[in-house]
Structures are given as C-alpha cells and as structure tokens.
Amino acid sequence: MLTRIKGAKIVDPGNVDGDYKDIIIRDGLIDALVEPDKELDATDTDEIKEIDATGMIAVPGLIDLHVHLREPGHEYKETIETGARAAVRGGFTTICPMPNTSPVNDNSQVTAYIVNKARDLGLCRILPVGAITRGLEGDTLAEYGDMKQKGMVAISDDGRPVADARVMRRAMEYANGLGLPVISHSEDLSLAREGSMNEGITATRLGIKGIPNAAESTMVMREIALAELTGARVHIAHVSCEESVDAIRHGKARGVKVTAETAPHYFTLTDEAVAQYDTHAKMNPPLRTEKDRQAIIEGLVDGTLDIIATDHAPHSPLEKEVEFDRAAFGIVGLETSLALSLELVQEEKLSLSRLIEKMSKNPAAILGIDNDLKPGNPADITLIDPEAYHTIDPDTFFSKGVNTPFVGFNVKGEAWMTLVQGRVVFEKEL
Numbered sequence: 467m468l469t470r471i472k473g474a475k476i477v478d479p480g481n482v483d484g485d486y487k488d489i490i491i492r493d494g495l496i497d498a499l500v501e502p503d504k505e506l507d508a509t510d511t512d513e514i515k516e517i518d519a520t521g522m523i524a525v526p527g528l529i530d531l532h533v534h535l536r537e538p539g540h541e542y543k544e545t546i547e548t549g550a551r552a553a554v555r556g557g558f559t560t561i562c563p564m565p566n567t568s569p570v571n572d573n574s575q576v577t578a579y580i581v582n583k584a585r586d587l588g589l590c591r592i593l594p595v596g597a598i599t600r601g602l603e604g605d606t607l608a609e610y611g612d613m614k615q616k617g618m619v620a621i622s623d624d625g626r627p628v629a630d631a632r633v634m635r636r637a638m639e640y641a642n643g644l645g646l647p648v649i650s651h652s653e654d655l656s657l658a659r660e661g662s663m664n665e666g667i668t669a670t671r672l673g674i675k676g677i678p679n680a681a682e683s684t685m686v687m688r689e690i691a692l693a694e695l696t697g698a699r700v701h702i703a704h705v706s707c708e709e710s711v712d713a714i715r716h717g718k719a720r721g722v723k724v725t726a727e728t729a730p731h732y733f734t735l736t737d738e739a740v741a742q743y744d745t746h747a748k749m750n751p752p753l754r755t756e757k758d759r760q761a762i763i764e765g766l767v768d769g770t771l772d773i774i775a776t777d778h779a780p781h782s783p784l785e786k787e788v789e790f791d792r793a794a795f796g797i798v799g800l801e802t803s804l805a806l807s808l809e810l811v812q813e814e815k816l817s818l819s820r821l822i823e824k825m826s827k828n829p830a831a832i833l834g835i836d837n838d839l840k841p842g843n844p845a846d847i848t849l850i851d852p853e854a855y856h857t858i859d860p861d862t863f864f865s866k867g868v869n870t871p872f873v874g875f876n877v878k879g880e881a882w883m884t885l886v887q888g889r890v891v892f893e894k895e896l
C-alpha cells in the first residue's frame with residue numbers, strides 16, 4: 467500500500483525547509499520525497515492512496531515530552547485512550563506520560579500496562595516516563611533497568627521534587643549509566659508550601675498565598691550543579707520564570723548537559739489571569755509576571771529553552787470548582803498547544819522552522835529518535851492548516867479535561883491531519 471501526500475509545504479528543520487514536495491509512504495515508512503509532478507513507477511498491484519494537502523504544512527510529527535494521562539488510577543480525569551485522542555487531535559504523534567498515576571509508574575508492570583494499552587489503541591506513540599523514586603516518595607530509587615526494558619524512556623518524580631540532593635545525585639548516576647535523561651520538577655517545597663499562585667502584587671491584592679520564583683530557580687540551580695557533578699543529562703520541566711532561564715543559560719554555557727522546556731501558558735499568560743480567582747489559571751509552577759513571560763520568550767528565542775511541552779494535566783470539576791487555594795494545580799494543553807505556539811510565529815518571535823525544532827526535533831533528540839522526513843524513517847507526520855482560524859472551546863476537546871484558561875481565545879492554525887506510521891490517526895472534520 468502506497469500513500470502520496472500531495473501539495474504540502476515541507477518544514478523539517480535540518481532536512482527540508484520550505485520546499486513543496488510530495489511525500490510517498492510505503493508500509494508505514496517514508497519511501498521518498500518527490501517533485502509534485504513526478505509520476506510514480508508503482509506496479510499494477512500497488513494501490514495508491516492520495517491525500518490532497520494543498521495549502522497545508524507537513525512537519526515531522528509533534529512530540530510532547532510532558533503529559534499526564536491519569537491512567538491507571540484516575541480514569542475519571544483522563545484515560546490513556548482519551549489522552550491519546552486529544553494528542554493526535556493536537557498534532558502529536560508521540561507523547562510521554564509522567565508517572566504520577568495510581569499506582570505510580572515505578573515498576574515494569576505499570577510501564578508494560580501503559581505500553582501495551584498504547585499499542586492496542588494504535589493512535590500515537592506513548593513513551594512512558596518512569597518514577598525516580600518508589601511511590602514518588604523521594605527515598606528509594608525505582609527499578610530503572612526493568613522499566614527501560616519495557617519501554618520507559620526517561621525518569622521523573624514530576625508532581626513532586628526530589629527534595630534530597632543525595633537521592634537525586636544517585637538517581638542521576640544510575641540514569642546516566644542507562645543513558646536515560648532525568649526530568650526535574652524543580653520546586654523547593656519549603657519555599658512553595660501553601661502557596662497557590664505567583665508571589666507578588668496580584669497575589670497580595672487577591673489575598674492568595676504566593677509561590678516565589680526562587681522556589682523554582684534554586685532547585686534548577688541545584689539540578690544543574692548535580693548534572694555537572696555526575697555528567698548526567700538533566701531536563702528541566704515547565705520553566706516559568708526569568709531566574710530559571712538565566713540559570714539554564716549559564717549551565718549550558720559551562721557545558722552542562724542541561725535541556726529545558728516551557729509550556730504555552732508561560733509565554734502566553736501572566737498571573738493576572740488569576741484575577742477572577744479562576745482555578746483554570748492555577749498550575750504548578752504558577753503563571754508569573756510580564757517580566758518573566760518576556761524572559762521565557764527570550765529563552766525560546768536564544769535556544770536556552772529547547773522545547774515546548776504541554777504539561778497536559780487534566781483535572782475534573784471536582785478538583786477545580788472549589789476555592790482557589792483548595793483547587794488542584796494543572797491545566798490541559800494537548801489540544802491548544804500548537805495554536806498557542808503558532809502565535810510566536812505570527813508575532814515573528816520564532817520562525818516556523820524554529821518552532822518545529824521546539825515541538826518535534828529537539829524532543830526527538832532528547833529521546834534519541836531520528837524523526838527526519840527521510841526515506842526509511844517511520845511516517846510520523848503532522849499536517850498543519852496554518853490558516854485555520856478558530857476559537858478555543860473545551861466543549862470540542864477529545865480530552866476529558868476541560869480545565870483550560872484559554873476558553874474563547876481566538877487563534878490561528880491547527881492540526882489538519884496526523885499520521886503515525888503512515889496511518890491516518892486524526893483527520894479534521896470539514
């Protein structure tokens with residue numbers, strides 16, 4: 467079976483950048499990129515499926531290094547299936563779910579459960595992140611080797627920091643031996659505790675207890691110091707503030723193997739989004755000030771922040787329709803990330819090619835995946851409709867989570883079709 471994607475502009479940084487080529491897919495793999503007028507020397511037996519993608523942009527499938535799928539344990543918030551559907555709708559061909567499920571993904575049985583479920587679903591690739599410590603309790607290291615054998619690709623205690631520096635050091639040493647990146651939820655709980663939003667004038671005005679930037683940045687600095695000590699690869703999750711960006715920039719300049727991500731809410735919103743006590747603007751780390759927002763954009767522009775991830779964190783109304791300080795931290799992101807990130811392109815902060823680096827190529831590099839649109843590679847492809855104006859409406863989400871602060875935002879651009887291993891796993895209804 468052959469598939470020919472016709473008429474799309476190809477944006478695959480480092481490979482093809484801006485050319486119009488047809489993509490030929492055979493048996494799930496990219497067979498060739500050909501000129502639009504090229505006749506295929508297909509044999510009579512080859513059935514050719516044509517996809518007319520005129521006006522679309524073809525990019526290597528988007529990869530989200532940071533999502534929460536809630537299964538096993540909290541299926542009322544999200545399941546692996548609803549999360550995967552939301553992912554492909556958002557243009558993602560690969561997602562990495564964090565281990566803070568119930569039970570925690572700290573052993574090979576839970577890893578295998580997720581991997582098997584993902585395979586049976588046949589939607590996107592799901593590459594699980596395993597826990598750093600058993601039960602995310604911060605004491606005893608989990609069984610990285612066993613989990614890795616089942617398909618685990620990185621370790622993190624996301625949702626919680628590893629408070630004990632000695633435990634983190636050991637984790638980095640073991641992870642390094644196995645070639646696994648360590649993803650850090652950088653938070654000093656003694657500084658953050660009881661806070662529910664950014665510490666500052668807005669919090670004071672609202673009477674909400676704040677979380678200072680230092681709760682994040684001091685831990686980012688510790689992680690960089692430990693990565694330097696151990697030679698391990700550390701990836702800083704959800705960077706929200708200027709001091710963290712500065713610390714990462716400095717670490718990179720010293721040659722430390724540190725990479726970092728931010729999420730669309732940190733370059734789109736500030737803590738003023740909380741003004742109406744909107745719990746949909748509550749996440750960890752919290753939305754910061756305009757100065758921080760600008761620093762995040764600067765970090766994306768100068769390469770300090772390698773990746774845009776979503777930190778897709780679905781919660782139900784049970785956890786969100788309560789008093790601000792009692793509400794759960796987290797917002798969904800899989801179905802809004804691409805459009806919100808494309809705003810950076812419209813504002814000419816990043817070229818489309820740079821954006822695709824941050825949403826596909828750089829996460830692929832961290833995972834050790836070659837996702838170039840080149841012959842022999844799996845046909846994981848996102849077709850973006852750059853002109854699709856739409857208004858963000860959680861009622862249309864495939865995710866079970868509707869906890870987004872972006873309701874009613876008018877945005878431009880979205881996934882039109884998503885292919886994983888040559889199969890169409892999402893197609894926008896026209």
Ligand SMILES: NC(=O)N[C@@H](CC(=O)O)C(=O)O
Pocket residue numbers: 534566624625626651748749750751777779780795796797
């Ligand atoms: N980001 C959040 O606000 N919440 C995440 C946990 C996390 O990413 O630390 C969650 O699991 O809900």
Ligand SMILES: [Zn+2]
Pocket residue numbers: 624625626651703704750751
């Ligand atoms: Zn986290």
Ligand SMILES: [Zn+2]
Pocket residue numbers: 532533534564624625777779
């Ligand atoms: Zn998270």
